[in-house]
Amino acid sequence: MSAVAVPLRLALVGNPNSGKTALFNQLTGSRQKVANYAGVTVERKEGRLTAPSGRQYAVLDLPGAYSLHPASLDEAIARDVCRGFYPGEPAPDALVCVVDATNLRLHLRFVLELREIGKPMIVALNMADAARRRGIAIDVDALQRELGVPVVETVAVRSGGAQALIAALDHIGTRSAAPQKRLAAHERDDAGESQALHAETRRLLSLAVTMPRRTARIDDALDRWLLHPVFGLLALAVVMFLIFQAVYAWATPMMDGIEAVTGWLGDWVGGALPAGPLNSLLVDGIIAGVGGVIVFLPQILILFAFILALEESGYLPRAAFLLDRMMAAAGLSGRSFIPLLSSFACAIPGIMATRSIQDPRDRLATIMVAPLMTCSARLPVYALLIGAFIPQQQVWGVFNLQGLVLFALYMAGIVSALAVSWVMKKWRRDKSEHPLMLELPSYRLPHPRDLLIGLYERAMIFIKRVGGIILALTVLLWFLLSFPAAPADAVGPAIDYSFAGRIGHAMTAVFAPVGFNWQICIALIPGMAAREVVVSSLATVYALSASNDDAAAQALSPLISDGWSLATALSLLVWFIYAPQCLSTLATIRRETNSWKQVAISAGYLFALAYLASLITYQVAVALGAG
Amino acid sequence: MSASLLLQYALIALAVLVSVMVVAKKQFPNATRRLRVACALPLLREGRPRWLRSMGRWIAPPASLTGAGACGGCDSCDTPSPH
Numbered sequence: 001m002s003a004v005a006v007p008l009r010l011a012l013v014g015n016p017n018s019g020k021t022a023l024f025n026q027l028t029g030s031r032q033k034v035a036n037y038a039g040v041t042v043e044r045k046e047g048r049l050t051a052p053s054g055r056q057y058a059v060l061d062l063p064g065a066y067s068l069h070p071a072s073l074d075e076a077i078a079r080d081v082c083r084g085f086y087p088g089e090p091a092p093d094a095l096v097c098v099v100d101a102t103n104l105r106l107h108l109r110f111v112l113e114l115r116e117i118g119k120p121m122i123v124a125l126n127m128a129d130a131a132r133r134r135g136i137a138i139d140v141d142a143l144q145r146e147l148g149v150p151v152v153e154t155v156a157v158r159s160g161g162a163q164a165l166i167a168a169l170d171h172i173g174t175r176s177a178a179p180q181k182r183l184a185a186h187e188r189d190d191a192g193e194s195q196a197l198h199a200e201t202r203r204l205l206s207l208a209v210t211m212p213r214r215t216a217r218i219d220d221a222l223d224r225w226l227l228h229p230v231f232g233l234l235a236l237a238v239v240m241f242l243i244f245q246a247v248y249a250w251a252t253p254m255m256d257g258i259e260a261v262t263g264w265l266g267d268w269v270g271g272a273l274p275a276g277p278l279n280s281l282l283v284d285g286i287i288a289g290v291g292g293v294i295v296f297l298p299q300i301l302i303l304f305a306f307i308l309a310l311e312e313s314g315y316l317p318r319a320a321f322l323l324d325r326m327m328a329a330a331g332l333s334g335r336s337f338i339p340l341l342s343s344f345a346c347a348i349p350g351i352m353a354t355r356s357i358q359d360p361r362d363r364l365a366t367i368m369v370a371p372l373m374t375c376s377a378r379l380p381v382y383a384l385l386i387g388a389f390i391p392q393q394q395v396w397g398v399f400n401l402q403g404l405v406l407f408a409l410y411m412a413g414i415v416s417a418l419a420v421s422w423v424m425k426k427w428r429r430d431k432s433e434h435p436l437m438l439e440l441p442s443y444r445l446p447h448p449r450d451l452l453i454g455l456y457e458r459a460m461i462f463i464k465r466v467g468g469i470i471l472a473l474t475v476l477l478w479f480l481l482s483f484p485a486a487p488a489d490a491v492g493p494a495i496d497y498s499f500a501g502r503i504g505h506a507m508t509a510v511f512a513p514v515g516f517n518w519q520i521c522i523a524l525i526p527g528m529a530a531r532e533v534v535v536s537s538l539a540t541v542y543a544l545s546a547s548n549d550d551a552a553a554q555a556l557s558p559l560i561s562d563g564w565s566l567a568t569a570l571s572l573l574v575w576f577i578y579a580p581q582c583l584s585t586l587a588t589i590r591r592e593t594n595s596w597k598q599v600a601i602s603a604g605y606l607f608a609l610a611y612l613a614s615l616i617t618y619q620v621a622v623a624l625g626a627g
Numbered sequence: 628m629s630a631s632l633l634l635q636y637a638l639i640a641l642a643v644l645v646s647v648m649v650v651a652k653k654q655f656p657n658a659t660r661r662l663r664v665a666c667a668l669p670l671l672r673e674g675r676p677r678w679l680r681s682m683g684r685w686i687a688p689p690a691s692l693t694g695a696g697a698c699g700g701c702d703s704c705d706t707p708s709p710h
Contacts, residue, residue, distance in 0.1 A: 278635040281642065472649035479643050529654050583654055 007048070007056035009090060010169070013082055013114060014098035015107045016064025017441055019126040021045075022156035023098055024061035027166070053170045060092060063356075066106075068113045073355040082117060094120040094172050096165065101131035101138060101153070102442060104209055108201045111147065120172050121149045124165050128153035130442065135212030143208040157447055219442055226315070232322045239315075241399075243306040244407040247299050248400050254298035259555060262291030277482065284543035285478030286471065289536035292556050294466050296380040296535075301455055303379065307344065308454040312446035316341060317438055330418035331425025332369075333362040334438060340366065340417065343373035347585045351592055365424050367592060368602055369417040371585050372578065374410050376458075377531035381576050382409055384535050388561040389569040412577050416609070465530060473526040474536045481522075481544050495545050514575070514611060515568040515618035515627075519545070528583050531576070567621035571614040578610035663688045 012020045028047025045061040062081055063074035070076035077086065084091025097114050099107035111123055125131075125138060144151040152168045155161030226232050266287040273279040310316055320337035327336060335357045343350030350370040357363040374382075383406075390402050480500035487497065495501045503525070504518035511521050523537035539556045542563075560569070590599045621627060651659045663686055670683030 274631070276632060276635050277639055281639055468649060469653050472646035472653075475642050475646040476650065479639070479646075529650065 007058040008094065008169075009058045009060065009092045010049075010094055010096055011060045011062055011082055011092035012096050012098055013062050013078055013110075014064060014126075015066055015100065015103075015110055015439075017439060018064065018098045018100045018107060019154075019156040020064065020098045021061055023096075023124060023126060023154060023162060023165075024059060026154075026156050026162040027057075027059050049166070051166050051170055055170060057169065066110060068110075068117075072358045077355075082114065082119075092119065094122070094169075096122050096124055096169075098124045098126050098154075098156075101125040101128045102134060102136060103439075104138070105201065105205060106439070108204055109197050112197050112200055115147065115149065122165065122168050122172060123147060123149055123151045124154045124162075125151060126154045126156050129155045129158070130444070134442075137210040139208045139210075143204065146204055146207055157450065222443055223318070223440075226318050227321060229322075232318070236319055236322055239310070240410075241407060243303065244410065245400055245403040246306065247302050247406060248403040250302055251298040255295050258295045258297065259291075262287060262295065263555070266291070280482065280544070281475070281478055285474055285540050288543040288556075289474035289478070289540040290466055290471055292384075292539035293380055293470055293532045293536045294463075296383050296532075297459065297462055299383055300376055300379055300462055301459060303376070304345075304458045305451065305455055308451050309446045312444065312450060314441040314443045317440050321438060321440070326418065330422040331365060331430065332418070332421045333357055333359060333366070336362065336366040339370060340373055343370040343375060346375050346377070347371045347373065347582065348588045351585070351588045354592065361428065361430065364593065364598070365421050367589055367598070368424065368605075369420050371582065371602070371606060372413050372417040372420065374413045374577070375531070376462075377582075378576050378579060380532045380535045382406060382573065384538075384557060384560075385569050385573050388557040389564075389566055409573060409577060412574075416577060420605070420609075465532070469530050470533050470536055473529055473533045474540060477522070477526055477533075477537050478540050478544070481541060493545060495541075500541075513618070514614040515565070515571040515622075516575075517564070517568070520568075520572060531579060531582060565622075566626040567618050570621050570626070571618035574617045575610050575614045578606050578613060660688045 012024055014020050024045065024047060027049045047059050047061070049057040049059050051057065060081065062078040065075040065078040067075070068079045068082070070079050080086035081089055082092065082095060095114055095117070097111050099111060114121060123143075125140065125143075128138075131138060140151050140153065150168050150172070152164040154165050226235055266283050269287060270279060270283045273282065310319075320334060320341075323337065324334045327334065332340075336354075338356070339350045339353035341350075342353050347370045350373065351367050354363045354366045354370070357366060386402050386405050390405050393401050395401050395404060477500060480503075481495055481498050483498060485497070486492075486494035490497060496505070500522050501518070504522035507521035507524075508516070508518050511524075516524075519538060519541045522541055523534045526537050527534040535556070538560065542556060542559045586599050586603055589602050590596060593599075618627075667683045667687035670679050670686065675683070
């Protein structure tokens with residue numbers, strides 16, 4: 001009888017932003033998110049590695065931690081998994097402590113703490129190439145000798161950059177000796193430990209590391225400008241501004257191409273199939289609906305190309321530093337920046353990233369305002385309405401007006417979040433201030449491979465959503481808009497007699513004051529599952545409402561620009577700044593706060609804000625003659 | 628009703644059924660799981676015919692629902708499973 005080989009369990013641990021996830025991706029062939037700032041990983045991730053020797057490893061990627069004395073939830077997870085106390089998680093057989101070779105003064109302290117656990121351990125000196133470039137000389141043999149554990153150099157972002165680590169892993173086993181060197185018994189009490197760790201770190205640095213006189217001349221030069229209280233903020237505004245200009249300026253040719261392909265496909269399918277319900281489902285439902293959403297893929301990719309490049313460059317923590325005073329005045333902690341930044345992709349990872357916030361009240365405030373950040377699912381809705389109602393013209397001969405409006409919508413979300421957190425701070429009479437402790441990583445040029453992988457991931461996520469939940473909801477909406485058929489003596493359009501038509505007309509009693517017609521009301525319901533579905537739903541509703549085939553074949557944008565007033569369009573744009581309707585976000589708030597009360601408060605205040613802001617926008621626009 | 632129209636309605640019914648299942652699984656993963664367990668259990672009892680028990684195993688949910696736990700059914704932040 002042959003026993004099945006049990007894989008050795010390895011845990012990747014280390015300070016935040018030491019490159020654990022990049023190394024995890026190298027080892028396991030996975031593609032987890034990496035970025036050049038702290039706090040990207042908040043949950044444990046697991047992957048498999050088969051070494052050239054044939055040995056199997058189960059590799060765990062843990063959230064970053066500065067110490068085994070946790071200051072936040074994610075640090076507690078890392079500590080409990082390392083010690084084998086985490087519920088339902090077998091203790092790791094060995095630890096791989098990933099340290100940033102350019103920042104050993106900070107990272108070695110945690111290595112010494114981990115060594116005290118007494119498990120077999122390897123230290124991976126990551127970013128060894130960056131350290132060499134900066135003139136930091138590390139005597140690996142001396143460090144290995146003094147630490148009493150194997151030390152290897154790695155470059156996690158380069159292909160083959162983990163070979164030395166894989167080779168070292170083959171020499172480590174569950175029965176390997178525990179680290180030879182430990183702190184003396186009298187140094188292991190709480191009071192003595194901290195001092196002893198500092199002293200030991202200094203001793204190791206003096207023995208094994210030679211620092212250049214100036215570690216980062218380029219970083220210093222850039223930071224003088226980019227962290228300047230005036231020029232820094234100006235640079236940040238320019239960067240943001242250019243991103244939104246590019247979203248409109250560069251995406252148009254690709255969007256026109258996709259629109260032409262979906263239009264041709266609709267014509268071809270419509271002509272090939274006999275008239276009937278299946279023809280209507282495919283042409284008016286699936287192709288009109290899904291095609292109406294997928295056309296926005298180029299804009300999403302351009303936006304994320306910029307965000308990924310900024311993440312990789314190390315600029316984003318600087319932006320957090322610049323905005324800290326503003327965020328503190330609004331009652332948000334500096335640690336809120338990364339969760340709020342993540343929320344621009346989707347509120348859900350943003351809300352999960354709040355686990356790194358130590359203060360429970362700060363954490364709750366961040367969770368509450370995270371849905372106000374403009375997630376990527378809102379971009380198709382904004383793009384549709386801006387394309388239909390905002391003329392494509394230059395402002396001051398330089399700026400694209402549509403890009404300016406998109407920039408303003410994103411800024412409105414940010415300003416609203418700051419305003420809401422300020423009100424929450426006043427409400428709870430919180431006068432405490434939380435200083436921002438932030439590690440500023442070195443600047444680096446974004447790696448094209450990482451950018452391409454990031455863009456591929458975003459494209460796949462979007463296409464998966466289009467082919468999954470968006471397609472399913474479009475089919476269901478088509479069904480509800482097509483059945484039951486109109487009675488023989490019907491006087492109005494057939495769609496008015498359908499299930500969805502009746503629901504939409506009933507909803508106008510609530511939404512007429514904000515300028516929403518019954519078609520918009522219908523689209524809001526499936527939009528609760530995925531906001532992009534609002535676009536596909538409107539496309540399906542208008543295709544089915546069309547009086548003839550030519551009208552049905554029209555793109556959605558001219559249909560709504562003819563059918564809606566400017567006041568209605570502005571009101572809907574404002575509604576989506578607050579957009580309370582996202583079931584997945586509410587489910588995540590429930591899980592992270594463990595409270596239905598917080599879910600109710602979140603959904604309630606977002607709905608109230610959305611309704612009030614849309615009402616004011618619509619009524620003012622009508623009064624100004626835009627109705 | 629012609630055979631062609633009947634076939635069209637059958638295909639539409641299938642598409643709608645699959646769509647309902649996709650939406651339920653994505654948006655209400657826990658309720659869907661409980662429903663599948665409740666439907667599968669009576670079919671898996673001792674003494675049931677073999678084909679019925681096979682059907683019960685097919686209906687029963689897998690040990691864990693990937694992608695449904697962490698993100699509440701949203702795929703916006705999804706990343707592929709590690710190899």
